Amino acid sequence: xxxxxxxxxxxxxxxxxxxxxxxxxxxxxxxxxxxxxxxxxxxxxxxxxxxxxxxxxxxxxxxxxxxxxxxxxxxxxxxxxxxxxxxxxxxxxxxxxxxxxxxxxxxxxxxxx
Amino acid sequence: xxxxxxxxxxxxxxxxxxxxxxxxxxxxxxxxxxxxxxxxxxxxxxxxxxxxxxxxxxxxxxxxxxxxxxxxxxxxxxxxxxxxxxxxxxxxxxxxxxxxxxxxxxxxxxxxxxxxxx
Numbered sequence: 001x002x003x004x005x006x007x008x009x010x011x012x013x014x015x016x017x018x019x020x021x022x023x024x025x026x027x028x029x030x031x032x033x034x035x036x037x038x039x040x041x042x043x044x045x046x047x048x049x050x051x052x053x054x055x056x057x058x059x060x061x062x063x064x065x066x067x068x069x070x071x072x073x074x075x076x077x078x079x080x081x082x083x084x085x086x087x088x089x090x091x092x093x094x095x096x097x098x099x100x101x102x103x104x105x106x107x108x109x110x111x112x113x
Numbered sequence: 114x115x116x117x118x119x120x121x122x123x124x125x126x127x128x129x130x131x132x133x134x135x136x137x138x139x140x141x142x143x144x145x146x147x148x149x150x151x152x153x154x155x156x157x158x159x160x161x162x163x164x165x166x167x168x169x170x171x172x173x174x175x176x177x178x179x180x181x182x183x184x185x186x187x188x189x190x191x192x193x194x195x196x197x198x199x200x201x202x203x204x205x206x207x208x209x210x211x212x213x214x215x216x217x218x219x220x221x222x223x224x225x226x227x228x229x230x231x
Contacts, residue, residue, distance in 0.1 A: 040204075041224065042224045042225055092159065099208065099210045100147065100159055101159065102159070
């Protein structure tokens with residue numbers, strides 16, 4: 001079956017850089033996406049990688065290495081509002097449907113003053 | 114931007130009753146919507162895929178007779194939790210994928226419904 005592994009929690013101070021790693025095992029690969037979820041809120045899409053390399057979107061970047069079945073989300077210039085859970089996700093099964101996602105367990109990022 | 118509205122935001126019900134949750138795509142059509150469930154401090158788990166004009170498809174282990182899904186139009190899907198029990202207490206989140214080209218367009222999530230069964 002498919003699985004994703006990511007650290008459970010990361011703590012850092014404001015202004016720091018945090019890297020959240022995600023390793024995955026999938027039967028087929030259709031890309032890795034990242035979502036942010038504040039406590040009690042809806043997940044919001046952050047980034048998506050289908051090909052190897054780095055995708056940059058403002059303070060957030062995401063990296064993928066398909067040969068290593070590994071990706072990471074990089075949060076730069078951390079702000080207090082970045083305290084949230086971050087999930088990596090891949091499409092379930094062999095479909096390339098982006099609606100049927102399997103999420104990792106999530107990484108709780110705690111930003112301290 | 115794409116907006117998905119979910120209603121109600123929270124609901125408390127008694128054991129044995131049924132609860133209906135609505136999910137609407139406000140500014141786009143969505144032939145397909147998805148229902149997820151999230152227990153506290155856990156990840157989102159896909160429950161079912163809601164298809165406009167056809168039956169929903171359920172993930173393994175999800176009881177279709179307990180979680181009734183109706184996709185009445187291109188902008189509305191409903192999830193009814195029937196004969197709710199305390200173990201059904203959870204955060205239910207819908208999502209929708211905009212129809213059209215762009216197979217890898219991101220999912221848009223509703224704000225979720227916090228269900229508490231007493």
